[in-house]
Amino acid sequence: MTVEQRWVEIEGIRLRLSHPDEVPLTWVGNDDLLRQLLAAWLVIDPADVPLNPRLIGKPGVGKTTLAYAAAKRLGRPVYIFQATVDTRPEDLLVTPVIGGAGELVYVASPLVSAMLAGGVCVLDEGNRMSEKSWASLAPLLDRRRYVESIVAGIKIPAHDDFRIVATMNDDASTFEIPEYIHSRLQPQILIDFPEREDELAILAENLPFADGGLLDYVADFLQRAHGRDERYTVRDGINIARYVLKLGAQAPGDLAERLTLAVRQTLGDEGLAYLE
Numbered sequence: 178m179t180v181e182q183r184w185v186e187i188e189g190i191r192l193r194l195s196h197p198d199e200v201p202l203t204w205v206g207n208d209d210l211l212r213q214l215l216a217a218w219l220v221i222d223p224a225d226v227p228l229n230p231r232l233i234g235k236p237g238v239g240k241t242t243l244a245y246a247a248a249k250r251l252g253r254p255v256y257i258f259q260a261t262v263d264t265r266p267e268d269l270l271v272t273p274v275i276g277g278a279g280e281l282v283y284v285a286s287p288l289v290s291a292m293l294a295g296g297v298c299v300l301d302e303g304n305r306m307s308e309k310s311w312a313s314l315a316p317l318l319d320r321r322r323y324v325e326s327i328v329a330g331i332k333i334p335a336h337d338d339f340r341i342v343a344t345m346n347d348d349a350s351t352f353e354i355p356e357y358i359h360s361r362l363q364p365q366i367l368i369d370f371p372e373r374e375d376e377l378a379i380l381a382e383n384l385p386f387a388d389g390g391l392l393d394y395v396a397d398f399l400q401r402a403h404g405r406d407e408r409y410t411v412r413d414g415i416n417i418a419r420y421v422l423k424l425g426a427q428a429p430g431d432l433a434e435r436l437t438l439a440v441r442q443t444l445g446d447e448g449l450a451y452l453e
Contacts, residue, residue, distance in 0.1 A: 185285070192299050195290040197254035204246035204373040205382045206239065206415065212409070213366050215248045228278045229318050229361060231303070231343040232450075234368035234450045239379070240344035245366065248297035251346055253338065256287035260306045263349030266313035270333070271326040282410045283329050288341070292324070295338030303343035303362075305354055317341070318361035350352045370403045371411065379411045384418055391418055394436070401451040409444060409451075416442050437439050 181209040183194045204211060217437040238447075239259070239437040248255040258269070270289055276282040286360050291298035309441040322335040343362055345354075354362070371379065384392065395414045402409040421432070440448045 182229040183399045187333060189284060190329050192289070192293070192294060193258060194285050194328070195287045197290075197294070197296060198245075198257045198287075200245065201247045202242045203382055204239065204243050205379045206371050206448045210243055210366060210368060211247055211415075212252070213364070214342065215250060217286045217342075217364055217366075218247075218251070226322070227322055228363060229341050229343070230360045230366055231345055232368055233345050234347055234365050235370075235408055235410060236346050237412035238370060239411070240368055241299060244297075244299040244342045244344060245394050247342070248340070249298070251297065251340070253340070254291070254294055254296035255299065256291040256294075257274050257301055258287040258435065259301050260310075262307070264310050265308045266310050267328050269310055269313055270324055271329045271331075273328055273406050275414075284355075288314075288334055289324065289326075291341070292339045292371055294332060295336035297342070300341060300343040302346055303352055304345040307352060308355045308358075311355060314358065315361065318358070362392075370399075373397075373400050376400070376411050376414070380414060380418065381421050383415050384422075387418055387422060391421060397453075398440075398451050405451075407451070409448065410445055413443060436440075 183196070185192045185194060192209045210281055213230070214230055217228040220227055232244060235242055245257070259284060269286055272284050274282050274284055276421055285293065288298045288300065290296070295303045313324060316322075318341075322339070323332055325332050344437065370376075373396055377392060380387070380392045380395060381389075397419075399409060399411060399414045417436075420443065421435045424430075424435045424438065425432075436452060437449065440452060
């Protein structure tokens with residue numbers, strides 16, 4: 178296998194690699210979750226292999242942020258693959274496209290690019306994929322650590338430094354993961370709603386230009402909703418606070434009115450029950 182800029186050659190087939198992702202994500206909160214994820218990726222003996230953890234939780238609790246932060250802690254390039262219900266095996270691996278001169282070009286997915294570059298792949302919202310797509314990853318997720326591209330007709334081995342983590346939403350709009358994949362995606366790391374102190378810190382990290390009183394109010398709003406097992410997350414709180422600030426910048430007025438409008442237009446009328 179030879180590397181030339183962003184090209185890799187395997188068995189006579191040249192693959193064009195994807196670029197790694199650089200996004201402004203900072204993990205703020207439970208450091209124990211970060212330690213658990215990093216521990217899963219450790220290799221502690223020449224006969225050992227890294228685990229393939231999955232992060233499970235409600236939408237908006239920071240699963241992708243945690244995965245990205247852990248990968249950056251390792252100093253590895255990060256490749257994020259957004260899974261969807263129509264993700265095909267070739268989308269996960271290698272896709273043929275027509276180049277500028279009319280020639281056929283094989284493009285490596287973010288996952289395969291991470292495999293070849295020794296990076297970390299964040300398979301985001303993995304349980305939105307069908308079993309057919311998961312089946313193409315089965316040999317990657319055990320001791321074999323390779324994938325086979327039917328499109329390109331090659332077997333692609335993973336770099337020793339390659340790591341993968343799948344994030345999975347805990348909601349009804351997802352597929353059941355087949356058992357043979359389930360057993361390969363371990364350990365399961367559960368991300369729950371943050372405590373108030375952590376939630377306030379996340380709000381402040383994302384809204385450094387916001388008044389502390391507003392952030393305190395939004396944190397209290399979220400904690401009241403969590404106490405009633407609502408699915409509102411800190412992402413919702415960030416959007417509410419940001420909209421309140423934008424409304425105020427356009428037409429300064431009563432804060433309570435702006436909060437009411439922001440909650441109603443972000444979460445619907447049911448969210449008003451948690452306003453004081």
